[in-house]
Amino acid sequence: MPILSIRRYGDPILRRRAAPVAEITPEVQRLIDDMVETMYDALGIGLAATQVGVALRVLVVDAGGGAVRTYINPEIVERHGEVVGEEGCLSLPGIFADVARAERVVVEARDREGRPVRERAEGLLARVFQHEIDHLDGILFIDRLDKVSRDRIKRRIKKEGLPDEMPAGATAL
Numbered sequence: 460m461p462i463l464s465i466r467r468y469g470d471p472i473l474r475r476r477a478a479p480v481a482e483i484t485p486e487v488q489r490l491i492d493d494m495v496e497t498m499y500d501a502l503g504i505g506l507a508a509t510q511v512g513v514a515l516r517v518l519v520v521d522a523g524g525g526a527v528r529t530y531i532n533p534e535i536v537e538r539h540g541e542v543v544g545e546e547g548c549l550s551l552p553g554i555f556a557d558v559a560r561a562e563r564v565v566v567e568a569r570d571r572e573g574r575p576v577r578e579r580a581e582g583l584l585a586r587v588f589q590h591e592i593d594h595l596d597g598i599l600f601i602d603r604l605d606k607v608s609r610d611r612i613k614r615r616i617k618k619e620g621l622p623d624e625m626p627a628g629a630t631a632l
């Protein structure tokens with residue numbers, strides 16, 4: 460299974476709103492398998508299909524302990540609380556910023572086999588869901604920052620570019 464290339468900030472696909480998956484075909488399942496490999500190869504803990512150039516509503520998430528889960532057509536149906544935490548993104552290597560997110564969420568989706576799933580998440584996992592579902596809507600985490608912080612990051616990227624890889628030990632979504 461091939462490792463897919465992860466699209467970076469500036470690639471127009473990252474700004475597309477992904478379309479719902481109408482049917483879980485073998486092609487979609489192959490995409491999921493490749494996304495899992497790509498996520499682990501990049502040392503990420505979440506990956507959205509738009510990040511590998513496919514505008515379909517598919518996510519893979521590392522739920523910890525080596526468990527990887529797939530979410531097809533995911534939707535956040537409940538949000539509670541607010542918490543600020545640092546985020547990074549595989550499409551913006553080397554860029555980190557504090558982002559306000561709901562503290563707890565409930566997500567509904569379909570799994571790789573098309574079975575309905577409903578999950579409660581808090582902490583880092585809740586943050587991963589919000590970050591990845593944003594990707595499916597063409598939203599990047601820097602869009603969630605105040606204008607001053609966002610402009611500072613954009614200037615830095617313009618001036619220095621992005622590094623080839625994530626810094627070692629960084630958590631990226």
Ligand code: NI
Binds near residue numbers: 550590
């Ligand atoms: Ni990301």
